[in-house]
Amino acid sequence: MSRLDETWADRPGWWGFLTTVDHKRIAARYIVTVVAMLFLAGMLALDMRLQLSAANGTRMGPQLYDESFSLHGSTMLFLVSVPVMEAMGIWLVPLMLGARNLAFPRLTAFSYWLYLGGVLMLWVPHALGITPDLGWFEYPPLSGPGYAPGHRADIWAQMITFTEVAALSASVNIAATILKMRPPGMTLARMPFFLWAMLIASLMTIFALPAVMLVTSMLIADRLVSTQFFTPAGGGDVLLFQHLFWFFGHPEVYIIFVPAVGFVSAIVEAFSRRPLFGHIAMVLSLLSISVLAFGLWVHHMFAVGLPRLGNDFYTAASMVIALPAGIQIFCWIATIGSGRPRFATPMLWVVGFIATFVIGGLSGVMVASAPLDLQLTDTYFVVAHFHYVLVGGAMFPLFGAFCYWYPKATGRMMSERWGIIAFVLIVGGFNLGFFPMHILGLEGMPRRVYTYGPEMGWDGLNLLATIGSTVSVLGGLVLVANALLSYWRGAPAGADPWGGPTLEWAAPSPPPPYNFEHTPVVTGVAPLWEHDDLPVMTGLKDDAREVLVTSVLDAIPLYRQHSPAPSIWPLLCALAVSAMFVGSIFTAWAILWGMVPIAVGLILWFWPVRGRATSGPLRARGQ
Amino acid sequence: MDGRAAMRLLSPAFFIPLAACAGRQSPLAPAGLQAEWQHWLLMLMFWVCGIVYALVMALLGVSIWRGRHRLAAAPETSPDDRRLSRGLGLWAGMIVAGLTILILGSFVVERELAGERRREALVVRVTGQQWWWRIQYRDPAGTGWIETANELHLPAGRTARIELGSVDVIHSFWVPNVAGKMDVIPGRANAIDVTPHRVGWFRGQCAEFCGAQHAHMAFDVKVDTPAEFAAWLAAQARPAPAPSGAAVVVTNGPCASCHTIRGTAARGRAGPDLTHVGGRRSVAAGTLPMSRGALQGWIAQPQALKPGTLMPAVALTGAQIDAVAAYLESRK
Secondary structure, eight states, X not given: OHHHHHHHOOOSHHHHHHHOOOHHHHHHHHHHHHHHHHHHHHHHHHHHHHHHTSTTOOSOOHHHHHHHHHHHHHIIIIXXXXXXXXXXXXXXXXXXXXXXSOSSHHHHHXXXXXXXXXXXXXXXXXXXXXXOOSOSSOOTTTTSTTTOOSSHHHHHHHHHHHHHHHHHHHHHHHHHHHHHOOOTTOOGGGSOHHHHHHHHHHHHHHHHHHHHHHHHHHHHHHHHHOOOTTOGGGTOOHHHHHHHHHHHHHHHHHHHHHHHHHHHHHHHHHHHTSOOTTHHHHXXXXXXXXXXXXXXXXXXXXXXXXXXXXXXXXXXXXXXXXXXXXXXHHHHHHHHHHSOOOOOHHHXXXXXXXXXXXXXXXHHHHHHSHHHHHHHTTBHHHHHHHHIIIIIIIIHHHHHHHHHHHHHHHSBOOOHHHHHHHHHHHHHHHHHHHHHHHHHHHTTOBTTOSOOOGGGOOHHHHHHHHHHHHHHHHHHHHHHHHHHHHHHHSOBOOSOTTOOSSGGGGSOSSOOTTSOSSEEOOOSSSHHHHOSSOOEEOOSOSSXXXXXXXXXXXXXXXXXXXXXXXXXXXXXXXXHHHHHHHHHHHOTHHHHHHHHHHHHHHHHHTXXXXXXXXXXXXXXXXX | OOHHHHHHHTOOGGXXXXXXXXXXXXXXXXXXXXXXXXXXXXXXXXXXXXXXXXXXXHXXXXXXXXXXXXXXXSOOSSOOOHHHHHHHHHHHHHHHHXXXXXXXXXXXXXXXXXOSOGGXXXXXXXXXXXXXXXXXXXXXXXXXXXXXXXXXXXXXXXXXXEEEEESSSOEEEEETTTEEEEEXXXXXXXXXXXXBOSOEEEEEEOOSOOSTTGGGOEEEEEEEOHHHHXXXXXXXXXXXXXXXXXXXXXXXXXXXXXXXXXXXXXXXXXXXXXXXXXXXXXXXXXXXXXXXXXXXXXXXXXXXXXTTOSOOOOOOOHHHHXXXXXXXXXXX
16 A cells, blocks of 8 residues: 555655646646636636627727637637546546556646646737737638738637647547556446547547647748738638638537536436436437537538538538437436436536526527528627537536536535535526527627627627626636635545445545555446445556556456656656747747757657566456 | 418517517518528527427426435436337437428528529629728619718619628628628628518628727618619719818828729729718718718727727818818718
8 A cells, every 4th residue: 555655656846746647636737727717718708798788888999809809719718628628537537447547647747738838828928918819710811911910810829739739638648548448347338428428529639639730830831931821812712711620610619518428427327326328329429429520510601602502411410419419418317317316516517507508509500500590600699609508518517527526536525505506606697698698699799899889779688698797707706715615624525425336436535646556347337336345456566657458348458557657758848849839930940940859858758768668468367 | 382471380479579679780670581581490490499498498307306206325226217218219209300390491491592583683792891891883874883882772672692702801791681691701702692672771790700890890771662772873873073172182182092082083992982971871881870070070080989990090180171071971
């Protein structure tokens, strides 16, 4: 026991902080950063809501308003929603697998440092007054060299490169871990649904993100070295940008939503105290969503004047998503109805999620229709729609997941009373604030206008939207305060406060650096409900960092694998990569010379370590 | 079946209170054939989606109600789900049926929007620029184009084919009471057919973010009777008399380098044609209602009224501004 501790613990102090490869510490870092970003983006949103709460608002001029919505959208999409899902995966996946760490521990550290680079890339220039001001998708020619002088557009484009490299690193890591490090007995058929969700979201990330990195790099090339990808006069095409952006942008929504489906399923299962109804149907519906998501990006472009028959194809493809999504909703409701549900805070979030997200899904069916979308796109109807989907569909499950796994992460329970208060404020405020936006859109209010005249008659509903958003933000502060206070004051949680079915509840709370003393052996989809004493296997060394590698389909133990020790090289490599990314805004030479420190860093990162050869085929012992 | 009759089958009974307060920039108060079809589709969607939402909430409520009465200590690890599985099949069937209705409805409306009505179409060229609209009609008397700006006149009952172009960035042409959007994209020749049939004033607005003054890139739309339209177009074709007194700066001063006033020396092309500016309803692409005061303010301090606008504040004396505003206001 103590030897395991010695083997897996980080060095104390700053050196340990900078070199750690512990997935739990890195995930905690991710989440703290995300909460800070969420707060800042929320403040921006409130600022914009105050500007719009009455006609002819004078709080902001057009420049400040454009910066605010650009920063809000970019932060929420690239620095909050995607990273927080990666962070939950980084934290949960090894615990749910009974594993000691992720497959590529140093890549986890590298991923966080680059994500932090993305955060600084956007917010340090903002502090210096060089804020991107063209929205969260910067369409050329507006973002091209002719209409966006200076470096605002480049900063946005490189911020994306940072966060996407970070997300790709995390996704490769999570997918490899789920496929190769499941505990003995956890065949694919017995894999908890949350792990399916993380696996599918990770694979989607790997396919979708290269498109946006490509398109932002092309934009930078247009701006830096006068390539003409998006210049009609130079033989380029402005629509090419939109196709590539939305080929990423639509799957992106599901990359955020699919892990949320995993959270909801885990909570519904644990609190209904029965296995998820329709496990196979749920997995198949997620798989079909992940495939369909890549075939409907054009529904973001119905108004650009593409051939109508093509638009009809994308209309049908987009609407079909409602089938797998509807099946999931049914399965959750059926699980609650046929189980023995307890309505603790995480379960309340599930109810709030269903009531809110279904509205977003149905308004999604409306905007999926090409002829109707011509009236709805780029109006407040769409603003309402995607906030219902992203806040109702992804943030509410995330808050539920936060409350559900908080005791595991900290060893303390959160206050139920304050949890309920936060829930009521957030869900109530959100619906009060965002439902009126549907009507504003139908009354003709376009997106991204910094002001409107009193003759338009939009002020009453806008005021309501401001009030609702404010209530919602207050609820968010209550949620964070509850989490902070409970960290010191909460009742001790014990290993399994909710009676959960999956392996993470077998680890101590908070889990030690090595997670589990022994690798669990699994016989079903809800292992903790099937055995009073969880069977385990032994054979991993306790005086060296070793993890178990199993086969992809049946999780048959194959190898003991050396797991890399803490290292400073991920941080130094991230710094080298950051230097190249930042430099390439100013000169193309940065790409060439920036490669040198990166190459040196990577060589030292992967420098062979003596003793690594202890890895090898698993000896049959006690199996 | 006649299209209009089909539309009335799903009359917007529910939306009447909302439609009543919907104004001259709203898809809820259609005044054109295309907008009517889109409104019909919106109603179809609203009812189908509303029923689905009510159903989901009812199921959720029943589930919570039933679940709460079933308290037991140990988790159930192998429940019998045969009835639920049948329910899932039924539910999936209902979703497929609902989607079939909505997809077919979309196809029908799409077909109507694409209908072949262009034979008799009136051709109007609309060009988006940061941040106003150049509007050109074919001269019925000659071969040239009659130009105006930020005010679109259309004859009722006749399809107009709006040919859209952009000289700078992407904009989007949108007159919700008449039809849906069509993006205005540099390097692409887009066109949209609109068939207004209710006479009146409406409002259009740019719907694609296009820079600092995206919020003030609106235009007025007047649907006229065919006779009124013909008279209006004939009036627009007439040139303007030359200004006199202090107002001559408008044709030989800085104004003329960007603006055209037909019949005078002012032949600039960067800004809106001012030949009949006084007859328009608003100033600076929907920023202010038309009046002499608005014109004075706009000439004196364009950056204060529309920060970022490409119209510069030019050095004119107060007397010159007053004279120019009076001249422009008289240009009906």
